[in-house]
Amino acid sequence: MTPAKIYLETFGCQMNELDSELVAGSLRALGYTFTADPQAAGVVLYNTCSVREHAEQKVWSRLGELAIRKRGEPGLVVGVLGCMAEREGGALMQRMPVVDVMVGPAELDKLPALLDNAVRTRAGMLADDEPRLRSAGQVALQGSASRRTGTLAAAADQLELLDLSRAVSPDDHSGSAYVRITRGCNKFCTYCVVPHTRGAEVHRPPGHIIDECKRLADAGVIEVTLLGQTVNHYRFEHGSAVAVGGVMQPQKGRVYKKSAGHTDAYAGERVTTFADLLGEIHERVPGIRRLRFVTSYPRSFGDDVLGVIRASPRICRYLHVPAQSGSDRMLAAMNRGYTVGEYLEFLDRARGVLDEPGIGRPLTVAGDIIVGFPGETEADHEATAELLRRARYKNCFIFKYSPRPGTVAHEKLVDDVPDEVKRRRNNELLALQNQISAQVSAEYAGGTVAAFVQGISRRQAKQTRREGGGGKGGVALTIAGRAVQEVQEVVVPEVGESVQMSARTEGDLIVFFDAPAAVATGLIGQIVNVRIERTTDLALHGRLC
């Protein structure tokens, strides 16, 4: 049987993008192919996010559409992967019989077998075969909910094998890749679903991480982003490391206590800290010209880490370190474990070590804020505005609080800030942050930045499609998407014309510049120098040097 074409859509965070890439790689190895057009697919997979209700609603509405389609196309296989599958489990299957397979983030290694089974089961079905449609062997696998406690050290960690089996080929990337260092989270911020969907924190063995970086660099990747919910708390104790079947196992993190330090090493034990890991990757994989990491947690961000970043020319001077609120009262209710004063002290400390605009290496900082957490008053809100002024983020994601079932805030606190108040506070902070972003951008005007070219700007891609580009004389540019979609074609009007390219600075600012269509694809995945002529709150605009 020829395997069906798969459409895979990813929602949520970078962790999910990486999971999608790994899953796509393992399915491709079995002969499946991918399409960017859901209508052309026999298998539709959604890798989902539960962090806010809105993210889940998008998937519910997609599933509603698929249910209609499936009536006339009973062979269609539908899978829900990731955090929603973990959170909703069997309940989602009952509400949406259209779903054949559900696989939580901790069970993704089992997807190929489940999918194969579902495709075979559905293959013989006829349209309007309603009773059989409903009973076509739905399978739901959840693993994180148990938080994988005792068994972790004893049994081989299959997920680690998924990361290890990553297929790295020069055609699979656009010069940039994610590498996981920590899975799960132990912080239990009171609003957050992630510890419930991703399970307990485990740290990958440093040897595996460095090997993966090397293999990516050998395949031409020059930008690597290390991923974890709280990357700076990475820690691997070699003395207690366990190998199963010759494979070093990931290691459980500590349960977070407000009073406990995280970066301290026990006497006599060899420990790889986050600072050690960064330093080793930098030293041993010089082919990575840009090394960054997300997300940082504001507590216990050691001077050792700042020192390594400062001493390493290829580590980006960029931190994404969410504050969530500018009010101590709210931070306590959120169980964040730091005060506004401590947060700002950390930013000052980081800037003291890393901010060197004089040598063209400013430190840029990005943040996240939640507005309308239970009990948030106008005074709390004003305190958050003040935090934005002090923090001077290059950008900040501002979210309206969304109660998530299963979290402490959902169970114990009343969602008492009315939606219109949340919306107003959100807009006020966005407007303020836009001003600050514009000021941060303006500092780059007239200077030259080194920019990593990601691709043709979306605006350009849309425009050429609207103009019906692709007519005679058009040139087709191919962009290898992040390995999930098959190569995407963007058609540009005329040879000799220029296209707008989008790129990123070391500090993750967006840069737009024009390039002749003939050379545009060759620039993707490279670092180029751009002279900045004009800036806005969102981006820097310039010309290629």
Ligand code: SAH
């Ligand atoms: N581990 C990261 C955040 C991961 S979730 C950290 O601790 O910083 C990404 C962002 O989503 C969070 O920073 C938070 O701002 C937002 N978020 C998480 N849960 C939310 C909720 N229930 N409602 C609104 N925003 C939420």
Ligand code: SF4
């Ligand atoms: Fe969620 Fe807090 Fe963990 Fe971040 S640190 S993932 S906000 S529980």
Ligand code: F3S
């Ligand atoms: Fe969403 Fe899960 Fe990531 S809830 S933000 S996809 S960890």
